Amino acid sequence: MDCILQCIGASSTDNFPDETIENTLIPHDRVKHRPSYWSSGGHDDPDTPETLTYRLNCDMCIVDEIKLQPFKAYFQYGHPIYSSKAVRFRMGHSKLPHGSDSFVTVEDENLMAIADENYVWTYTSPEFPMLQENVLQSFKLPRPVLCIGGIVKVELLGRVQKQEADDRYYICICHAQVRGRSLSPVFMVDTSDPAGYSVLKYLPDAKILRSEDAMLDDGSESLEWHSLVARYRRMRHLAIMNVLLGPEEFMDEDDIIGGVLMDEDDLGGMLEDDPFV
Incomplete structure (x- = not known):
């Protein structure tokens, strides 16, 4: 860099x-x-x-x-x-x-x-x-x-x-x-x-901290955090669709949160006490 x-x-x-x-x-x-x-x-x-x-x-x-x-x-x-x-x-x-x-x-x-x-x-x-x-x-x-x-x-x-x-x-x-x-x-x-x-x-x-995060105001959230929350919500939607429509294979970049691949157990746990809804 x-x-x-x-x-x-x-x-x-x-x-x-x-x-x-x-x-x-x-x-x-x-x-x-x-x-x-x-x-x-x-x-x-x-x-x-x-x-x-x-x-x-x-x-x-x-x-x-x-x-x-x-x-x-x-x-x-x-x-x-x-x-x-x-x-x-x-x-x-x-x-x-x-x-x-x-x-x-x-x-x-x-x-x-x-x-x-x-x-x-x-x-x-x-x-x-x-x-x-x-x-x-x-x-x-x-x-x-x-x-x-x-x-x-x-x-x-x-x-x-x-x-x-x-x-x-x-x-x-x-x-x-x-x-x-x-x-x-x-x-x-x-x-x-x-x-x-x-x-x-x-x-x-x-x-x-990344330099771009360090430059943010104290009361604001980083773009990385907003992106993480957005991916989380998409994952939650896929999990609900999986429950309603039956098991499907979902393997795209939306299945990865913070660089970790989420499996079905992770998806199920995300439906309980969701802090983002």
């Missing part, structure tokens, strides 16, 4: 906020017939790097792959692709107060939020070459990495494409993914210790 929760910032942006890093969260390079991508500022030196910094959806993730798609400027002559020469990845945690590293819409504050002195990097990947192709390119880490702190920095190393209009080098990315899986909330980490230690917390009784 893609573990990115939100953007923190980019090292530069050509047209802020129209070509913002937030566009890299959209899995398409066009939205409503308009291009969608992040663009660096232009530079005369092709070796000038750029960075994109993201916060993951939890403080402890196992990351094994990162995917990036360079942008193809279909509106420019020759349809140039603004990839980088290579990429490298860093993972770690923020030293800033919680919430202060969120993406902001003022460029100066954005640059302050991504400053290296605000982070502790506990992992640095090897360099991977990037192809000058407009495809979602996969960069598999040598082995899965435990990202403690939920921060990933993408380092884009070197430039390959000049823009004809100003004869300067740019890097443009239209989509990014950090692939892995979350260990929260069963495992949580506290990185606020003044001595620089990280405290691992193990919460075996914590319930793992």
Whole structure:
């Protein structure tokens, strides 16, 4: 799964906020017939790097792959692709107060939020070459990495494409993914210790909620629950029909509740003290 929760910032942006890093969260390079991508500022030196910094959806993730798609400027002559020469990845945690590293819409504050002195990097990947192709390119880490702190920095190393209009080098990315899986909330980490230690917390009784369920209001019911109740009611209807019309074989997806196949004894029990009628 893609573990990115939100953007923190980019090292530069050509047209802020129209070509913002937030566009890299959209899995398409066009939205409503308009291009969608992040663009660096232009530079005369092709070796000038750029960075994109993201916060993951939890403080402890196992990351094994990162995917990036360079942008193809279909509106420019020759349809140039603004990839980088290579990429490298860093993972770690923020030293800033919680919430202060969120993406902001003022460029100066954005640059302050991504400053290296605000982070502790506990992992640095090897360099991977990037192809000058407009495809979602996969960069598999040598082995899965435990990202403690939920921060990933993408380092884009070197430039390959000049823009004809100003004869300067740019890097443009239209989509990014950090692939892995979350260990929260069963495992949580506290990185606020003044001595620089990280405290691992193990919460075996914590319930793992899907992100879409966690975003629901307290008084509302999840779509999954509504679907479960609807399937239950259909099962109850089939059970009644079975009693009235005689035994029949009912084997479709409606016979499965919560991933468990229901047999006739289960169906009979469901008719008594039904809480949903």
